[in-house]
Amino acid sequence: MRIGERCVAVGSRGTGVSVQVVHTPRVEEWRRLYEVAASAASWVAAHRWSYDETIARLTVADIRRKLDLSLRDRLLEIGCGTGASLSLVLHEDQLGYGFDLCEAQIRRAGDFAVDRARLRLGVAEAGALPVASGRFDKVLCYSVFQCLPDDDYARRVVAELIRACRPGGLILIGDVFGVMERQRQRLIGHGHNERVVDAFLSPLLPMWHARHRLQASNNRVKPRHYRRGFFRGALHEIACDVSFLPQRIPGRSASRCRYDVLIRRHG
Ligand SMILES: C[S@@+](CC[C@H](N)C(=O)[O-])C[C@H]1O[C@@H](n2cnc3c(N)ncnc32)[C@H](O)[C@@H]1O
Numbered sequence: 001m002r003i004g005e006r007c008v009a010v011g012s013r014g015t016g017v018s019v020q021v022v023h024t025p026r027v028e029e030w031r032r033l034y035e036v037a038a039s040a041a042s043w044v045a046a047h048r049w050s051y052d053e054t055i056a057r058l059t060v061a062d063i064r065r066k067l068d069l070s071l072r073d074r075l076l077e078i079g080c081g082t083g084a085s086l087s088l089v090l091h092e093d094q095l096g097y098g099f100d101l102c103e104a105q106i107r108r109a110g111d112f113a114v115d116r117a118r119l120r121l122g123v124a125e126a127g128a129l130p131v132a133s134g135r136f137d138k139v140l141c142y143s144v145f146q147c148l149p150d151d152d153y154a155r156r157v158v159a160e161l162i163r164a165c166r167p168g169g170l171i172l173i174g175d176v177f178g179v180m181e182r183q184r185q186r187l188i189g190h191g192h193n194e195r196v197v198d199a200f201l202s203p204l205l206p207m208w209h210a211r212h213r214l215q216a217s218n219n220r221v222k223p224r225h226y227r228r229g230f231f232r233g234a235l236h237e238i239a240c241d242v243s244f245l246p247q248r249i250p251g252r253s254a255s256r257c258r259y260d261v262l263i264r265r266h267g
Contacts, residue, residue, distance in 0.1 A: 026149035038104035060088045073137040079144030087113035099124040127156040134166040143175035146223035158234040168267035174260045177225045239266040
């Protein structure tokens, strides 16, 4: 199965890449949400509501810098939505590859991407990517983890992102909703040591989780938070280096609650 082909498919076909179903009802809820968002998107764009060009430009610059993106890099984005951000992250004349769970988002790509001709997009789920192993120099998954329903699913996504990346390549899991991230960053901003802050906050985590579970028990789709410890665990047996980077995008208030995870696959 090649990039750009529609992939709802499951099982093992084409180039021998094995793709399995992992779609759960929670994943389906998010897909439906983004389907609705895709139809509302033109209205939102026309009214310039919730879109700030300066913040978008700063976010893109932050992604490029963290990924150390060069013109020669083959870049894959998972959860690319309409491809609007991907088209901005790319250098001029560079091709970009993207997959998203929601077909309606991909169909709107022509309306929002700066240069649709440079994008090769397809429909696929983050936990089952229809790409051959090691095909990409850089892999981006930005603002998607909050949609992943549980740790097992998210672990599978981490493994897929790493599989798609070549040895020595970089993976950026960006805009992760952190647990008590706001409090954490405030304390660190006041000059407290990171380890001390984590030790101080960790006894409060069960309380935070209990509140979160209670909220998640009603039917509405709720964004999920992932701790740094989740990524350390998921990467435990994978040969890679991982660093956690604060997201300091000036003017973006959400930055205080988010962080980025940068992974380098060992060569
Ligand atoms: C907040 S948008 C981010 C879009 C883009 N990455 C950006 O930064 O502009 C989240 C996207 O993730 C996609 N998504 C959610 N769950 C997914 C999954 N399990 N597999 C693939 N894509 C998913 C949604 O359809 C949506 O387009």
